[in-house]
Amino acid sequence: MAVTTTQRPLVRAAGLVKEFRRVKRITGRLGALRTFVGRDYDVIRAVDDVSFDIAGGELVGYLGPNGAGKSTTIKMLTGILTPTAGTVSIAGHDPSRERKANALNIGVVFGQRSQLWWDLPLRESFRAVRDLYGVPQREGDRRQGELVELLDMDEFLDAPVRQLSLGQRMRGDLAAAMLHQPRLLYLDEPTVGLDVVAKQRIREFVAHANAERGTTVVLTTHDLEDVEQLCRRIVLIDHGRVLYDGALTELMARYAPYRDLVVTLAEPADVDVRGAEQVARDGLVVTLRFRSDQVRAPEIIAAVTSVHAVVDLSVVEPRLEAVIGRIYTQRGLPENPA
Numbered sequence: 028m029a030v031t032t033t034q035r036p037l038v039r040a041a042g043l044v045k046e047f048r049r050v051k052r053i054t055g056r057l058g059a060l061r062t063f064v065g066r067d068y069d070v071i072r073a074v075d076d077v078s079f080d081i082a083g084g085e086l087v088g089y090l091g092p093n094g095a096g097k098s099t100t101i102k103m104l105t106g107i108l109t110p111t112a113g114t115v116s117i118a119g120h121d122p123s124r125e126r127k128a129n130a131l132n133i134g135v136v137f138g139q140r141s142q143l144w145w146d147l148p149l150r151e152s153f154r155a156v157r158d159l160y161g162v163p164q165r166e167g168d169r170r171q172g173e174l175v176e177l178l179d180m181d182e183f184l185d186a187p188v189r190q191l192s193l194g195q196r197m198r199g200d201l202a203a204a205m206l207h208q209p210r211l212l213y214l215d216e217p218t219v220g221l222d223v224v225a226k227q228r229i230r231e232f233v234a235h236a237n238a239e240r241g242t243t244v245v246l247t248t249h250d251l252e253d254v255e256q257l258c259r260r261i262v263l264i265d266h267g268r269v270l271y272d273g274a275l276t277e278l279m280a281r282y283a284p285y286r287d288l289v290v291t292l293a294e295p296a297d298v299d300v301r302g303a304e305q306v307a308r309d310g311l312v313v314t315l316r317f318r319s320d321q322v323r324a325p326e327i328i329a330a331v332t333s334v335h336a337v338v339d340l341s342v343v344e345p346r347l348e349a350v351i352g353r354i355y356t357q358r359g360l361p362e363n364p365a
């Protein structure tokens with residue numbers, strides 16, 4: 028008889044809520060009086076009933092506009108904050124109650140804030156991290172050697188962290204977070220402020236850790252190229268609530284089921300063909316938009332070239348930026364595709 032086992036997810040967030048109290052500002056004499064009598068508070072519900080499961084080996088983008096509640100969620104997942112309501116389980120542990128056990132399972136990188144020792148050379152920071160997690164000497168040397176090679180850090184291993192460039196420091200932070208080989212890696216804006224080459228290096232490293240080591244990754248970023256290159260699944264939140272949780276391809280298919288055919292004509296003209304709409308014309312260059320789920324690019328190309336002399340053409344996929352931009356502007360999922 029076949030036995031079916033349901034594997035427990037590595038991350039389980041169930042009905043997560045986090046409220047903050049913020050002192051109400053009351054101006055004038057009444058305000059001064061209030062400071063004696065007691066304070067009034069506004070309650071801010073930064074995370075409002077968020078639930079999701081993440082299986083081992085997934086690479087999930089946790090996205091949302093500024094102030095959506097991403098960092099607050101990540102802080103509850105890492106155990107830095109205790110939820111107002113709801114539960115978190117990371118590999119069976121409650122992160123805010125079992126901080127030590129949880130620390131062994133997770134690695135955290137905050138792009139805006141280094142976890143490294145500012146005055147120590149990078150090499151010494153690595154040593155301190157290895158000691159903290161009790162990584163045996165030989166195994167630690169092996170892991171560190173591998174990370175130094177993967178992230179090309181040999182040149183600046185002996186420089187104090189405060190002297191490193193942002194890109195070098197980020198590589199150091201990533202390596203430090205991986206030295207104890209966590210099952211789960213949280214990356215909060217890991218490419219912020221980096222140049223294109225440095226960003227690419229970070230992305231390649233994250234993809235490698237996920238593919239080769241099976242490290243589960245939760246990535247928070249405003250750089251949608253990070254998302255396009257790395258994430259199969261995204262969880263999109265706003266006002267502390269989940270708007271979308273699913274495959275990136277599904278989001279694109281649902282909200283941007285079109286492609287653009289950009290043609291350069293030999294003679295200036297408007298183009299009118301079945302199955303496509305002319306959405307722009309700039310000199311000889313005409314942009315035609317068609318539903319990629321209803322008609323195929325070669326059919327549109329054939330229709331155009333049968334009427335017009337075409338000098339050049341390209342098919343352009345919709346960008347995630349356009350879809351996410353609409354969602355953020357409307358502060359919700361669009362009713363219709365673009």
Ligand SMILES: Nc1ncnc2c1ncn2[C@@H]1O[C@H](COP(=O)(O)OP(=O)(O)OP(=O)(O)O)[C@@H](O)[C@H]1O
Pocket residue numbers: 047048049071072073091092093094095096097098099100
């Ligand atoms: N310690 C705190 N006290 C009071 N309010 C807070 C606190 N931390 C966060 N907030 C509020 O909670 C809301 C969510 O903030 P959070 O930092 O989680 O957003 P975010 O999605 O990470 O934003 P960003 O992309 O700008 O980093 C915001 O309105 C923020 O002002």
